[in-house]
Amino acid sequence: MNLTLKVWRKKNGQTPGRFETYPAKDVLDDMSFLEMLDVVNEELTAAGREPIAFDSDCREGICGMCSLVINGIPHGGHKGTATCQLHMRHFKDGETITIEPWRAKAFPPLKDLIVNRSAFDRLIQAGGFVSVNTGGTPDGNALPVPKTAADQSMDAAACIGCGACVAACKNASAMLFVAAKVSHLNLLPQGQAEKDRRVLNLVKQMDAEGFGSCTVTGSCEAVCPKEISLNFIAKMNRDYGLAILKGS
């Protein structure tokens, strides 16, 4: 199939960006979206032009490095699918595809489709952990964890930190990302000791980073490549409320 791409190009964080149009010729069904971009980039490079800069690494949907807003939807709008796992069989010959970066105040642009997501790292640094040092931990089976708790915790922990939730949100809120981390740890017995301070610190940091507020529209859940549930936001709000009430 042959496609037309409208791609956001931006030299760096300081210069203004613009859309440019490129043809994508002889695209095959079995190509991934990023492989289609690789082919376009090969042509640009061969012509001595700068290829389109975009982030990707594992290309199997787990590292969270790839991004891209495709036709207005982060990761392209296929249920539970990151851009790297989106395949061209979902597009039609002759289609025009618009490709943009994540757009959010807390994710400053770096170049073309690449943005700086280090705000997410700072959120984890603010309390997305259990404070244990290496060594001296009890036997793994000394602390039974109910299977339902472990499974729910894993549902939350599956977050890949790609930032699609922020990109989809009209307020650029990081609630789903933060709720996933808070829930992953707060659901487990290991996370109880720091339960209150964890949620308070993460929410405080979320505000400091310039992420917006949550109005629970659910756009984050809809685009999440790991299908992290909105329920975790409710759970985090509960943890937050309790922590405030306790005056932690």
Next chain:
Amino acid sequence: MTLDAKIPSGPLAAKWDKHKFDMKLVNPANKRRFEVLVVGSGLAGASAAASLAELGYKVKCFCFQDSPRRAHSIAAQGGINAAKNYANDGDSVYRLFYDTIKGGDFRSREANVYRLAQVSVNIIDQCVAQGVPFAREYGGLLANRSFGGAQVSRTFYARGQTGQQLLLGAYQALCRQIGLGAVQMFPRTEMLDLVVVDGQAKGIVVRNLVTGEISSHAGDAVVLATGGYGNVFFLSTNAKGCNVTANWRACKKGALFANPCYTQIHPTCIPVSGEHQSKLTLMSESLRNDGRVWVPKRKEDCGKSPAAVAEADRDYYLERKYPSFGNLAPRDISSRAAKEACDAGRGVGPGGLGVYLDFSDSIKRLGEPVIRERYGNLFDMYERITGENAYQAPMRIFPAVHYTMGGLWVDYNLMSNLPGLFVLGEANFSDHGANRLGASALMQGLADGYFVLPYTIGHYFASTKPAKVSVSHPEFKKTEAELQAMTQRLLAIKGKRTVLSLHRELGKLLWEKCGMARNDAGLKQALQRIPELREEFWRNINVPGESGDLNQSLEYAGRVADFMEFAELLCQDALHRRESCGGHFREEFQTPDGEAQRDDENFAYVGAWEYRGANQPLALHKEPLAYEEAHMSTRSYK
């Protein structure tokens, strides 16, 4: 040069405990005077950086990704081994040790492997305490499953995302230290060279991938946790960014590169679909617990739909050839068996380069919901990539480059022959011999970072009292200038070919001549062709853009330039090792029934290569492998 592995004396089971006592300690108040540069933030790097910072060392950690959480350890699916014997099925430290030695085809260092098996139990405890959501039984205790090359269930897992969860555990420990100011993190920063002063590793030179700035960092020790070199084959299960640059540059600065020819081809990957393919996707080995591998018995049946091939006309070749391990035969053996079937014209799918992995029996036995719970995410991934539903028809799989057992040579303390240069995880060579067993990479990465390096690095500081060097030392300035010059040279070629096209050509050559099976003539052809490709690279590539900018073409060109040099060493090592062992299969050396034929008399050694300058052949040094406990036997899974 004699290679001293510094293996402690005494009985195998007591070596590590004795060594821990014999090693010198650094006073808690003095630890902050030592600065450690950790390159890489995967399981080995992140666990090391966090653990060292907790002890009080000053740590800087570098990764080329935009966040340390994205290192490729994250993609490991199946699990992590530990000799906990929770399953009460006869496991022990000794059995894990023996399985690993045997799995490695008696080409790994006994003392290192024993220590790995010993600390495996601590890793699980550590990860549980961090909040890694391992799979649980209804009673709340940890669940286990079995994996290739073992007859016990010792693999701990978190759905099909074990690597992700373990890495997030290590990443969160690292983040805690970053938040406390004990680790300074440098994301989007790539190490371009090692700086050696008076024979000791004293620092690194890095490029900021956003601004293009090249700068130096000095430290008392450098820790490379920079992964493997599978991407030299272009197509592999590695992430796109994985590269050999840090290790190869260290080799060029004097560190020995050991056993580069030991490369692992994973049997269960999704087959290649076309020329555009940018990487290969692994389907976890755990699938072989419930999937049966087969091809049609007759060539004529290969074009038919799998359902149209009668049960009696199917060849479940792993079950036939290896009845006691069946579909859980180790990776090297399963991959070769798949190649054999495809070479005989009995492969399935486009180009005949695939075999079936069939779940219909398990679905009949256990029901679809059970299979969905165990492997749902893998079945979904298969469908996203191929457009096929594996609950209804068998998956098609084919072997792909996955892991590299070779790496920089290290002694028992995980220090290379260059004092002050430590190498952890996949980047070193030490624990897996000629073949790694499934669920052992995660174990090794975390063992090295959490439980080995924190002890041995202190001994290095306390016993050698390394001299302080700052970035104003001329060696740093010289290295920076060399790298600036190389960058300008790459940008100035402005030729006709893209870096990617040359990388793909190199990868194809290696896959054909130095892949699943190797022979003398093919390796010699590769050794002739690689310098030609390298020459074309430096004459005819086109790298657009500028140096002082985010320039992915330039990053990639630098990595491929190193692959172009390293590939030659890989083939040279494969040519010199005139035996078959583990992942290194030389067609000239096989038993009558096609199994690997080792030559213990002549090749029971680690082959460590020393760089001696451009256009000079590398020199081979040998570390003999002595087995005190494990008896070297023919490896059989029949």
